[in-house]
Amino acid sequence: MTLKYRRADFPDDFLFGVSTSAYQIEGHAYGGAGSTHWDTFAATPGNVVNAENGDIACDHYHRWSEDLDLIADGGFDVYRFSASWARVMPDGRSVNPEGLDFYDRLVEGMLERGIKPALTLYHWELPSALSDLGGWRNRDIAGWFADYAQALMARIGDRLWSTATINEFWCVSWLSHFLGHHAPGLRDIRAASRAIHHVLLAHGTATQAMRAAGHDNLGAVFNLEHSEPADASPEARAAADRYDAIYNGAFLGPVFNRAYPEPLLDGIAPHLPDDWQDDMDTIATPVDWAGINYYTRKLIAPAPGPFPSLAEVEGPLPKTYMGWEIYPDGLGQFLRRVARDHTGSLPLYVTENGMAAPDAFQDGQVDDADRIGYFNGHLAQVRGAIDDGIPVKGYFAWSLMDNYEWAFGYDKRFGMVHVDFDSLERTPKASYHAFKHALSRD
Template identity: 65%
Template sequence: MLFTRKDFPEGFDFGVATSSYQIEGSRFGGAGRCQWDDFAATPGNTKNAENGSIAVDHYHRYESDLDLVAAGNFDCYRFSTSWARVMPDGFTVNPEGLDFYDRLTDAMLARGIKPCATLYHWELPVPILDRGGWRNRDIADWFAEYTHAIMSRIGDRMFSVAPINEPWCVAWLSHFLGYHAPGLKDIRATARAMHHVLLAHGRAIQTMRDLGMTNLGAVFNFEWADPADHSPEAAEKAALYDGIYNRWFLGGVFRGEYPANVLEGLGPHMPDRWQDDFPTITTPVDWCGLNYYTRKLIGPDGGAWPGLKEVEGPLEKTLMGWEIYPEGLYNFLTRTAREYTGTLPLIVTENGLASPDVIENGTVDDPQRSAYIEKHLQSVRRAIAEGIPVKGYYLWSLMDNYEWACGYEQRFGLVHVDFDTLERTPKASYHQLAQNLRR
């Protein structure tokens, strides 16, 4: 990695990201059962039926984990709070949960780390799921109550907050494709989840504004979609994939509209008077976060709507099988600013790769990760040079963790974790970043 801090504007923040269920250990601290506990307990849903009940025991090891953030010379730590920990039944506050995030916040500040919170990274309490989860419009108000409970306690010390991580995963991946909890394949449930997740986002922003909070944002995940060939049909399906994955959520929050090509499929299944919710959904935010990893080649499959398929691409791939396509990050930074957010600050809130990292003689060499980071930061610098207001770059992830349906096989961390002993070992990429980010 050739970059240093001097290659970026004054005040540009570098950070690392994690999420609660993936690292904390859901069995600790009075947390309630969440949808991922049940999803993982269902045969065939996750690799080796693995779950996050212990994860990497961040609940007890957060002090030493934050020492790694500080020693890596990172400015920001993007973490998530767990609804199921704060409110085990979805409604009643668990004092142990509030106390944990209170301690975690103070520990960050004691190390000079900026706390960047996400309110929801997919750990829906089971009692909320039993009431319909994201299919039920009332979830927006329940989520606002949760927002008030946790941010009344720690909101005064947050550097930034975003309500929901990757709404596409919350809605489409989980309700249409069935790959994530709750594992549905239901177009009607999908249409409602696609809308209600943004309504909950808006209600949470309003709730935090009422608490006097600032520096509030929205975080979306993005995949660049290219046609698999030169046919008009492939171009049409790539545009539809782009609409479902990217433009639906940006359009809802920043324009108060959904893409027409997506409504052709979801429109008949949308909740009544959904258009009336846009004043809430478009509640102004202070920044926009982009989670970016890869691109997809898209073509038609001849089936029912959306009638598209992914085609394997020719580029170098990560252990997840994702193409490494740094140009996509540049494309999204420039397009988002020019078509949706204008001068609003943009933050790359997640970027990283999975690789088969192993310890040899006490060290972990991960050259593919270092090259990945360097290439994507070149895309960030290119966008900044063109006047795009990019204000930060956060890596996924601080350490190896529970990677959802993939279990513990995929290692995204800058820090290696032995999942038997839970011993942490910083990888070569971590050491390079620590050196390059030295002030």
């Protein structure tokens, strides 16, 4: 099976890339990295499948050169990677020279191979020392995060193509502090409300600090999930609107429109910090681009009980190995909606899109035709949005390689490159070869 689209089917300046994140691939036990709240979350029984952690992961810390060769050989233009705050600053405040050296080598390796380095400052591994101080519930984290951004950017910022502050605000705040599925594993509306606000404030504060230091092409990455009412009732429509406000509007609204959506404020206003409105100008500090991570849609029904009073209903569409519905139309709808309601002419990038699959390894190969089909459906939506005048400038597949999938451990494989988690051997899958063919300039 092949990709239906080739490089020539997109504008000349359109960029193709792959995405990863530090804790999921690097091997956090190496290079002087400090403890993170993910280490302690994984060490708590019941939080992570098989109590697996990121100590070794894909051993990218030692195998980064091999991994960059895979990106270059695949014909990808951009490598969207993240840095670990706890590698750069093991206690959250003091710099670890080994950590800076690693990211310096990594960026140099990209440039030597003609790959554009796209940094994400935070992809969820908060230093344990800062978690002990309240983490994202503590307003001081905005300043701590800006200090971290400045320390890392002072070393590698002059060679980056782009920098994003936060990956997936919703996951950092709601998923982790209200639903409890990610570190720190809280289920508390007040904690979640403050985490929402403080992660946004940290984004704005760090963006201002980086801009003042002369860095440019700064953005943020939003994970967006399409929601539809489970039935035709007004109650289901209202529940779907609340879900949309929590998942999407909670972060797009403040960053681009200086406002939280009303269906969200109905639930979190009593728990927000005092004078939170005064932070909106900082939160809305202008960015140069916006990233959209998109995977699935949800059907939403009303449910009894306190805010948010909703429940997810299983939908009828084909599903990935994560149990997520495959709904490419949602990506096209979001690209149009974000441009219309929030970003205007600002460049948009699809910074993550991909699927988990069982990925049987047979005779030294992985024929992941279902993943190629997934990419085909979503690339068609990107192409359609461009045809409608939406300024989509790039598409970055998730993920380069199989990795540590957070609370799911090593069971869920999203990669275009198979990783044997015993030998750590890398084997490109059919989807990797499909992209390599599609991106060839021959």
